[in-house]
Amino acid sequence: MGTTELPSIALIDPAPLALHTGLPDTPSYPDVPALAAALDEGAAVPAYGVLAATTPDATGEVARAAHHLAASVLVAVQEWLAEPRLESSPLIIVTRGSVAAGPDRSADVPDLAASVVWGMIRTAQSEHPDRFVLLDIDPESGTPDFETLLAQAIATNEQQLACRDATLLTPRLATAEAAPDTDGASALDPSGTVLITGGVSPQGRQLARHLVEEHQVRHLVLTSPQALESPGADGLRDDLAERGAEVTITACDTTDRAALAGLLREIPDAHPLVAVIHAAGVLDSGVLESLTEQQLNEVLGERISGAVHLHELTRHLDLSAFILFSSAAGVIGGAGYAGLASASAFLDALAHRRRAQGLPALSVAWGAWESADAATDRPNDGELARLSREGAVPLAAEEGLALFDTALTMGDPMVVGTRVDASVLRERAMAGVLSPVWRGLVRMPAKRVAAAKDDAGLSLARRLIALPKAERGRVVLELVRGHAAAVLGHDLPARVEETRGFTDAGIDSLTAVELRNRLSAATGLQLPTTLVFDYPTPAELARHVVAELLGDKAEVDLAAQHGTSGTADEPIAVVGMACRFPGGVG
Template identity: 40%
Template structure:
């Protein structure tokens, strides 16, 4: 029999506050001399002055290049390519943010698709693009770059490093040592403040650490004041509007969206809120258009002045980084970057009590496939810091994904949701989200993340960002990958060729099942093309990354297109992981050829190289001769150098 009883007295039961996180920047342990191997190149993004200024402060040889093609054509491309982002003024914030984000995206697309640069790492250098502490102001033009690159880093691990400097010369002089430390410790993101090197870490906001009034910003809504909600007719806007009326006593709401009263359920929402006792105006307004916003604000009655702004508008346009277009970036930026800046600029003279922006955790976590969206929300996070630095109210809440379907999550498939779950994200219920909103606005911090995280999913080699949440911290990916690679190679070496094929095919099927959320690897048909199995560009990237991590080999982004079935892919991986004897010999001959090119004939004559090669060729001749027959290669021991070189060139085809 089964007997059930209520569970009572559960210790440390999680509350909504437990799902609020903040981004901290602890100092890295003392950084010593640079571990960079060889000189670096400096690439100016249409700005040679920035490149020259950076080289002037580096205590190391560095070549300034005008384009990636110039670097890729070098005989030995440098291991590190420094790319300084030009600082921008505040007169063209929105235009500058659009332009710089597009330029960085174009550069990264060129870099990631040039196989000649596969051994080089791009280090993108920004200045004051992120706030290491709450007292810092930020460069709003450069801030979207961090959201963009974080997503690209997830798609292409180990290819890009982000470094943010302050204006002090000491930070520039620490750049190369810090990069060396970052590469050695597998830290993808750094911030240099003077001689201190900081790394981003996600930490839980302690219960009761919100600060401010007990009732929070919403508890201090001015009676009779107007609350503007952008995206007010969308799913989240409707939830927030009702919550402000029923929980916080809001009496005058202005709901703005591009479609306004023509939006689905807009009329029904207005009637419902009015029945609850609120005065509601629903207006069609594209807040990305400064003229439309100015007209909207001018229409707010003087006896009910604007006292609170909640910016919840947004759209998403997904694509992997190498396929993302400038038009997609602009489309996502419009309701986020353009609208938020317009709201900031046109209300900064008003005595607002609340200015809350709905951002996304994507700007901090950097999931794959949303580089443009992450960049746009990175601007909101920076704008909140900028407003507080100016003494204005401002807060950006980076949300995880909501369980209730919204205009930005309705396109998610089971595969997408499974990817989020495996990353540690759990969906936010409506009740939970509103409670998180109340908890967040009680905080005085400009940026918080409201994203329930399943810490159990982060166990093992967690990303450095989550190291503070995982017991024992993050595992160093390089060491872990080396261990896995050695272990897999040893396993394959002990197997027969048929067993090797089976083992690698099982590895491929297991990773496919994980990406496509199959119940077991056995359900994967190894003869069907990947596109018929349900793969798209994003799942192809995820499979490539999973197999790269499992094998320790850097695999191309075009992997599933180069090897279009699981069986073909497994055979390719097996040839890389456990090459046959002829493959090993050919690889060693390639190495020998490149080595011989570096020495002179006199070196060969003065050493035992000739005799060794003659002896090896004699053995090859005997292996290829029928028993009892005399092979002419037996006479190679008496061959001259010229005859030997001709034989190597003609017969072995390694010239």
């Protein structure tokens, strides 16, 4: 990292992360009211505030720690927003190891409890653009040069950053595809038992039917705190019984660890537990300024505590699947959903934690569903209209269930299951209001770096336009494979497999730069140094190059290349890897 001058800073409660040791001459305050009092006494208004957000005892009860930290950060955010003198001063919230970042899909999240902060602040960024920045410092770096790191982070103008190996990374979403060797077989053993928390909710009932019909699951336990009083519970059990399934519907509050342990003990040895799907939780909404700690805890409760209890009570079992239903709000934010986003970010992080421990894990961060009988599970019509204006299109039930099946095949610990309107995203990008996390899904022509490269890019673009649509991706794929083979020392492009990761094939940091330079010269595009991490296989990189060269003209062509969904508003799943900060910004 180069040297960048640091603007004026005010540290807020820096002790938990020892931030003051890296900024010894910077004024420090225990909380926002103390800063406000100093301003009353004539202190200068800082250009930025910096708040440390972490859990002091990582070995403590993680759900309780998450609740406590979420509540304390909520108060700090509300106080920052309420102080008019800080209106032009962004607040940087610093965590340490609370997000999975970098190309490693099994990366751990050491400060699991602090992951709630990322969900909450992503919502704050949606509600108050340019007021908040997230910065996660490297948990493996010891004591970083925080002054330099902070200056570099500010200079990027990015809202969300993670530092790993002295490199600043930023999150981007990317369209996902099922694993190429998937044969469609279910990973769920039909002789075992599948537990669905929230199983009698509208979404839970749809999922239960889907598991019986499409995955041949024959033993289900469906639970919620008021499961037996839920309308339609008896009808659901009878319906599934007619389809050949044995269904137990029982009342259980997953926040009650003892009650949950008792429920698990009742599962018969003849049909042992083989999969857990945690889909429980209440939905509440409200802007940050009006959100109370009680409202926050109600949303966090069953989602976080239930997930932690399920994790701890089943990790000794030989499960084939441990699936968490979170919300896309935890990844992309969403005005009015701070509690939901906080809980969802925790569930996503828990999936990474389990994967790092060698346990099965998948968190599906869902966009809104439009199911006719899901009124209690979905946003109201006004909120759905707002989401549509932002480019998020509600999923039909059959689309959501199809995405669920696809997510099971991807191999990522976390995916986003949503539907987007690419034309709306593009309009928002042109207007300068699109969140940076969406930029990977908006295909717009790249800037050209020089006249020679511009000529190369125009030549290749003209060649592609002249080709049949189905051929364009193949031509660029061969270009990518050829240059990758050259830097790897292979004699033939065929030695480079199109779906094998560049790093698995032997590309390291130096050869990645060489490959980027070769492709920049061949295409005329200004490509980032993190190219092979942003687009980690030749196939993904080729699709990106075509999109950059042809812009809107590339959309249908890319779908034709692999025969998968790719039109502007079809359902897509978004790989969690892209949400794990693959792209450098320095």
